[in-house]
Amino acid sequence: MPKLGCSTKALVILLLLVALLVLSFIGGAIGKNFFGETPISRVIGPEKPEVHLPADIVFTVPVFGFALPVTNTILATWLSMLVIIVVALIATRRMALAPGGLQNSFEWGLEKLLGFVEGVAGHENGRRFFPVLATIFLFVMVNAWLALFPGFGSIEIHGPEGKGVHLLRSAGTDINTPLALAIVSFVFVEYWGISSIGLRRYLGKFFNFKQLLKGKVMGLVDVFVGLLELLSEFIRMVSFTFRLFGNMTAGEILLMVVMFLVPWGIALPFYGLELLVGFVQALIFAGLTLVFGTMAVAVHEEGH
Amino acid sequence: MEKLGINIPVLLAQLVNFTILLILLYLFAYKPLLRTLDNRSARIKESMDMAQKIKEQAARTEVEVKAQLDAARQEGQAMIAQASQVGERVKEEAKQGARQEAQAVMVRAKAEMDREREKVVDELRKEFADIAILAAGKVIKESLDKKVHERLIQEVLEQSSLKKK
Numbered sequence: 001m002p003k004l005g006c007s008t009k010a011l012v013i014l015l016l017l018v019a020l021l022v023l024s025f026i027g028g029a030i031g032k033n034f035f036g037e038t039p040i041s042r043v044i045g046p047e048k049p050e051v052h053l054p055a056d057i058v059f060t061v062p063v064f065g066f067a068l069p070v071t072n073t074i075l076a077t078w079l080s081m082l083v084i085i086v087v088a089l090i091a092t093r094r095m096a097l098a099p100g101g102l103q104n105s106f107e108w109g110l111e112k113l114l115g116f117v118e119g120v121a122g123h124e125n126g127r128r129f130f131p132v133l134a135t136i137f138l139f140v141m142v143n144a145w146l147a148l149f150p151g152f153g154s155i156e157i158h159g160p161e162g163k164g165v166h167l168l169r170s171a172g173t174d175i176n177t178p179l180a181l182a183i184v185s186f187v188f189v190e191y192w193g194i195s196s197i198g199l200r201r202y203l204g205k206f207f208n209f210k211q212l213l214k215g216k217v218m219g220l221v222d223v224f225v226g227l228l229e230l231l232s233e234f235i236r237m238v239s240f241t242f243r244l245f246g247n248m249t250a251g252e253i254l255l256m257v258v259m260f261l262v263p264w265g266i267a268l269p270f271y272g273l274e275l276l277v278g279f280v281q282a283l284i285f286a287g288l289t290l291v292f293g294t295m296a297v298a299v300h301e302e303g304h
Numbered sequence: 305m306e307k308l309g310i311n312i313p314v315l316l317a318q319l320v321n322f323t324i325l326l327i328l329l330y331l332f333a334y335k336p337l338l339r340t341l342d343n344r345s346a347r348i349k350e351s352m353d354m355a356q357k358i359k360e361q362a363a364r365t366e367v368e369v370k371a372q373l374d375a376a377r378q379e380g381q382a383m384i385a386q387a388s389q390v391g392e393r394v395k396e397e398a399k400q401g402a403r404q405e406a407q408a409v410m411v412r413a414k415a416e417m418d419r420e421r422e423k424v425v426d427e428l429r430k431e432f433a434d435i436a437i438l439a440a441g442k443v444i445k446e447s448l449d450k451k452v453h454e455r456l457i458q459e460v461l462e463q464s465s466l467k468k469k
Contacts, residue, residue: 054309066313074317081325088333110337131334135326171318175308180318 024264049256053249055174056165058157072166073174080142080171110134121294129293132188136181137286143171144248144278148271172248175241182240185289193296206230236292240285247281433457
């Protein structure tokens with residue numbers, strides 16, 4: 001059939017894909033349920049995934065008598081730092097030339113981010129906030145995206161306690177990483193607030209006794225609102241931490257479960273979803289820090 | 305906390321990691337990037353300013369040229385007016401001079417003529433006197449002596465010159 005040459009090829013590919021999916025169904029956990037243990041499931045069927053939240057220690061580094069643990073999430077962090085820095089170095093090596101290729105896209109992305117930051121915080125504050133926000137953004141996003149590379153979570157080595165541990169694990173799924181980022185965000189927000197409007201005025205936002213000292217009973221509301229705001233400064237950290245941790249962990253578990261149920265093919269759309277989640281979470285983390293920073297540097301209006 | 309996996313050394317490690325990343329990116333990415341962006345926007349602003357300036361300059365030059373043209377035209381007009389005035393004066397002077405010259409020539413000619421006539425009259429008179437004497441001598445040869453004779457003639461001449469005047 002010479003006439004149908006092109007569509008024959010497509011047909012063959014389609015048939016192969018369908019066969020792959022059928023095999024995958026039979027071999028996965030769903031197929032196992034229907035057909036029991038089959039030769040296919042013995043070959044391609046994955047192990048039952050086990051979820052444990054604490055990161056595994058890959059090795060320890062003795063420093064001053066302490067055994068500093070290096071977890072697989074720290075290794076993943078180093079990897080993403082390396083990737084970010086190498087890309088940044090390549091992209092900015094010849095900054096003076098007319099932009100092209102990698103530099104152009106890197107520059108474009110950061111420029112868009114800078115535009116966003118300056119749009120919210122204004123030109124001057126935007127410039128101050130930008131390095132921290134961009135680093136948070138890149139850090140969260142690259143950490144999330146690197147974990148989607150094939151083979152990232154499948155390298156297993158012998159850990160110090162004799163059992164097998166994964167060499168790399170997405171850094172966001174270790175609660176210490178989101179917590180560290182939340183602390184960084186908190187510290188910088190407070191720093192920006194204090195350095196822009198002064199310690200006295202900044203603290204005056206939270207300890208607002210002015211109206212009460214003038215003898216107004218309604219000043220009690222001000223005091224209450226101020227203390228509530230103080231509390232919310234700390235609650236932000238918790239919400240930052242668990243938002244990122246929850247999203248990253250949920251993404252990881254989702255992929256694991258899908259792979260367990262149907263090992264081949266079906267997980268692909270979920271990878272796309274996780275790409276989006278990684279970007280969105282990075283944007284949210286950086287964006288919320290930006291908003292909190294902007295709120296912190298704003299001078300509270302007097303007497304309203 | 306243990307279940308979640310919060311672990312102070314790992315937390316510290318991640319804080320340090322982030323800080324290192326922040327510093328490195330600040331030095332190698334954000335600073336050059338921001339500088340490039342600023343340079344670019346500065347250059348754009350500069351060229352726009354330059355264009356504005358050139359436009360203003362052109363407008364100013366146009367006005368200037370116009371003013372200069374106006375001034376030149378006025379000057380030219382003034383010069384023409386002055387020149388025609390000068391010409392008028394020169395003409396007047398020349399006329400005046402010519403008239404004076406003519407007058408002088410006329411006066412001189414008249415004087416010359418007068419002198420000439422005087423001379424002629426004198427000569428005529430002399431001749432006339434001689435003739436008269438001759439005639440009179442012929443007429444009254446003996447009755448009169450030379451002295452009386454001359455007085456008579458003088459008288460006649462006096463009369464004649466009086467008459468002439």
